[in-house]
Amino acid sequence: MNVLQRGVRSVLRKPIKSIILLFIVIVMSGLFLGAMASRSASIYTQDATRQAIGATFRIEGNEENRRKRLDQAMDVLGDREGSYGGVTHKWLENGADMVVTDNSFETVKEDDVKKIAQVEGIEEYNLITIATVVNPVNFSRIEDSDMDQSTDVGGVNLRGNRIMEMDMDVSAGKISLIEGRMIEKDDRDVCVISKELAELNHLKTGNLLKFNDYHDKEHSTIYSAEIIGIYETKQERKSIMYGDSYRPENTIFTDMSFPEKPSGNEGNPFYQYAIFKVQNAGKYDQVKKSVQKANIDWSRYDLIDNNGNIKNMTENFGQMDQMSMGLLLIVSVSGLVILVLVFLFWIKNRTQEIGIMMSLGKCKFEIWVQFLWEAVMISIIGMLLSFAISPIIAETSASYLAKETQTLRLEQQEQENTGTYIDGYIAPDLKIQDVEVHITKEMVLMDIGMISGILIIAVLVAGITIMKKRPKQILSEMS
Template sequence: MHIGKRVFLYLTRKKGKNLILCGIFFLISFSVLAGISVFAGASQISKDLRSNIGASFDIRPYEQFVTENGQVSSNGTPVIYESAIRQILDVIGTKLKTYNTEHHGFAKGQNLSFIAGMGHSEDSNMGEVIAVRDSSLTKTFFNEECRLIEGSHIKLEDKNKILISKELARKNQLSVGDTLQLTHAELGSENGDYIDLIKEKTAFATVEIKGIFEIKNMTDSGLNPTAKKAENMIFSDRQLLFDLKEQKQDVYEGELSFFISDPLLLNEITEKVENLTSIDWNNHIVQKNDFKFSKISAQLQTIQNIVTSLIVIVSVLGIVILMLMMTLRIRGRIKEVGILLSIGRSKKEIIGQFVIEAVLVLFMGFLLAVIIFIPVSTMLNTHLFATVMQETIKDIQLTTKNTNYLQLDFYKTILLLGTETGMTALTVIVSSAMVLSLKPKEILTKMS
């Protein structure tokens, strides 16, 4: 009888035993498929998160004060030059997503009444101007201390555009699209009163209100002068402070923010930046922000470690169980083996028959595992990568948030099937060795 026919007859006649073996193959295949998919999914979502959320670092100036003869004086406002920014951009290279600069000044407006602060007077009726490349990237908006409610943010291409607070707009009956004439100012004090140090006005600019924001999380102690009240902040494009002669070309006094595409490179990049000699690090500091990626990455790494352990455990237990089952299975077929040997069948052919039988049952179990895993993967994906990290990434807008990271990869699935086939064949060979090492006469003697 041909080997193929013997395999067919055994599989159809011993349905109960083969169904049990198929169930074991199914459980092993399903567990390993799930484990590999979760491991690969965690790696992929980590990459997607890196590219989606990126990271940033800020270079913040801080003014140093010295005490001499009982008098406290400033060492001057720290500045960074455009040449230093160019060097930073060279260090970041292709990993740069965007960057933002800030410069601070003060302004008064024609027929513009600011919200009164401590010691308010006509002389101190001014607001602080924050000139930026992109207002949406400032910490005020980025950290949601303020929220734009009308209009749009200041962008790099804007000229003579401003954002004002809801309170300032309401007091002066202003709306998006209105124009104002501003002039330069400088906050100072004299005899305990807040004053404008620029008495003669020589610089003017006509600006358009591009947007209106509301203040959400800022607190006011009530001790701030008018110019320092949050309601009197004015965000503008960079050109305004040039026009008002309060900013020099290529010189920056405010905070610089650089956004990069890969959080894993944040430490490496900031270390190189801190080695630049063009920045006075005695009065500047670097602050890093990976937008919670380290926390998310730690969660994903924990998932991967657990899954790796489970894959190893399932694989070892599967091999042990298969070894025991195949050993008992083949010992139960001693009579069949003896007859086949006695009629001249080779041990190689007999082992080949056992291997083919086991591999066919494996294919059935594996196919069933794949069919069931496909719909289950969606639910498992939601539980692992949505529910588990929901609180961590709820404020991050992901472009891949609806992706099923547990979808089966064709090549990995084929590789797993090949690996299981090889392990199954090896298990059958090892399990058959004890019986097939005997001679036909010894086997027939054991049968009797």
């Protein structure tokens, strides 16, 4: 009887031990696949406060990705002064350091927006700049007489749009025109002002407003924009930041390329949002799937639909990637320890069998190969069974990791008190709606490799108890 035949009979003769090993392999294989699938999961969250309006999509910068890119730049710069990838590090006279990012680091990339705009089903797109504070040269702004203006720069904020009709406040019905027209994609050096600014300064369409950089009000270049429209507020619009520079009445809509000029950033725009209009609302979900396939770096953005749903990649969902790696490490180490103990117990209870085989002239290596063959047979069955249940395990583990990550993320934000950022961005209140996992062929092959490796090591370590003993010693233990 050869090694293979003896191994098969041994497995059938000891069903309880075989079932225990089978169960361990199923659990290990399922958890391996679950952890690997979690690393590439898509987490669908919802933030009703950021939902797109109508049959549109919106993309904006992903905060987690921004932090990663900032950390990468600081790793390169270290303690020295300098710039890298749009990040500048400076040392101040008092010994403190300062980190500044430029528009190229923060902006939604126009090339990415154009790629999405080419997706079939997208009718039109809009780019919206960040609220850019500039100095009003030939007119006065709206101010609260009871407010301390010493900490305010005395400016107004410009909001550039490619197509003003697609601006979020316009689409939501918060503002409407009372005179003139809205900004269109071919307009240059034009603006639309609030009714309050027009009344305060006796302005009308056709007048020119002048602006320059508030950092150097006396010497910076002055730029002019023609008033082509006047709007009034229909619904409450909140200031995105403290100070009269950001109050809604001081918001001036311009063409998308104008704000960068008086702010001293000509040729280096900061687009905060991109909005895409779907041609046929009935094909909204179909177009959404096509948009998600666009060849851009999606880790940089949040894609938000008209329900506020956001598809997050694992690498951008807090510490989920690290937690998945931690789960893989825990399963590997604990699985190895458990299997070594199982095989040690297995071998200890087979001393008589080992002694008989050795007395029949079987070498120790052949006996070790038999034990390995028994483990491989059981593991093959275990892995096949785990492949059937692994999607359930993967989805459960990914959902658990996503919720735990979100909890850690909220605790971290509370500790850091980073609810509101300098651009008025408010950290979203994301609710997890769904977690989508896919088990790929590569994951299955990695799972097989990892289980096989752990089994070989476990049998090898446990087999040392045989290899180091002489045949006479083993036979004496039988008696």
